[in-house]
Amino acid sequence: MSASAKDRRSLFGHLALFTALYGGYGALSPFLPLFLEQRGLSAQEIAWLLAMAMLVRMAAGPLAGRIADRWGIVGPVFTLAAALTGVAASAHLAVAGFAGLFVVALAYAVFTAPLAPFADALALSASEGRRRFDYGWVRGAGSAAFILATSLAGMVVVTVGIRGAILLGAGLFIAAGFAAWTLPTQPIAEPARPAAGRGLMIVLANRRFGLVVLAASLILGAHALHDAFAMILWSRHGITPDVAGLLWAEAVASEIVVFLVAGPWILARLEPGRAIGLAALVGALRWGISAETVSLTVLMAIQCLHGLTFALLHLACLKEIGRCVPQNLTVTALTLYGPLGLGLSSALFTLASGPLFAAYGASGLWVMSGVSLAALPVAVLLARGERSRSGERVHR
Secondary structure, eight states: OOHHHHHHHHHHHHHHHHHHHHHHHHHHGGGHHHHHHHTTOOHHHHHHHHHHHHHHHHHHHHHHHHHHHHHTOHHHHHHHHHHHHHHHHHHGGGOOHHHHHHHHHHHHHHHHTTHHHHHHHHHHHHHSSSOOSOHHHHHHHHHHHHHHHHHHHHHHHHHHOHHHHHHHHHHHHHHHHHHHHTSOOOOOOOOOOOOOHHHHHHHHTOHHHHHHHHHHHHHHHTTHHHHHHHHHHHHHTTOOHHHHHHHHHHHHHHHHHIIIIIHHHHHTTSOHHHHHHHHHHHHHHHHHHHHHOOOHHHHHHHHTTHIIIIIIHHHHHHHHHHHHSOGGGHHHHHHIIIIIIIIHHHHHHHHHHHHHHHHHGGGGHHHHHHHHHTHHHHHHHHHHHHHHHHHHHHHO
16 A cells, blocks of 8 residues: 555544544533433432543543553554443433432443543554644544534434434444544554653642643633533523534534634734633623523524633643743643643532532522632733743843
8 A cells, every 4th residue: 555545544544533533522422411310310410420420530541541551552442442432321321310320420431531632642643754644634523523413413312312312422432433443553652751750849839830720720610510501401491402502513613713713813912811811701701691591692692702711711721831831841731730620620610510500500600600700810910920021031
């Protein structure tokens, strides 16, 4: 097989993998809370289940990574995990009651934990060297697949019920495993070893890094009630699953636009601290409006704000981390920023969202508006530090 033919096969294989994987997430994730409610779980039980799944995923992902790296079996582990994810997703339909659903949800969390990072590792390794393809192509295809699958799943739910979305997601996860199995053999470059304990302490002692993690934890944590209960809230107010799926897809589409176009444009004009402050203000506005109305017209307008409350925030935080942390400690910093900072924050806020939604319904989103706004003073401190650094450069 010629080099160009191998390159095309590699590109198409990774496109298939990302399309199936993120299609599976798109079909299942938005509708899972609604399914759990239909199975009789209370708001507190749904929040507890989702939060525990997040914590399990945080522990299982690094463990799977160590196993795969030690034996050089990233592709096979991905294939097995994706297949088991499909089985676990389907198993939701076979159980009832909190205990049974809790066990299945934890199994689903364990199996999904390595999927996204392993897919990234496979694609990044294959795209290196001779420039077979750009990683952004396959990641963009994944985001587009998420949108399409969420929209399709909404129509499936209207037609055949919530079981259809569960089975669609399960099938797509299994397809992702098959796509990984058929990829051309590609050695995965050995990842950079994490910094020793001293490097970890250097990152933890970095004041600006701590401010970035705090701001991101508040702004992203404020998404928790919406992510866990938006589908349930909308359903109670007569918004059908197909329309709800389109609303969810609109939010992801705005995220893609910010990642690819608007975000870089904004960050060329605003320092990261100011961009983080903008995300905090937009988040407070978004959740405040969501607390007061479920008008479809208004929801369509504010779903576009997700690009600023998520994607712009992420880009700004990564840019600031790249500036304030020594280059040889970037991997350590990102390990703390992601799973331990944002993952733990999301789990805790999701856990709090259950009783909040049960007691106040949509009005509970005012609390999330306040949480997002609480990140603004942190962003101001970051912005002041940026001005100080600029002044030092001028005087030099």
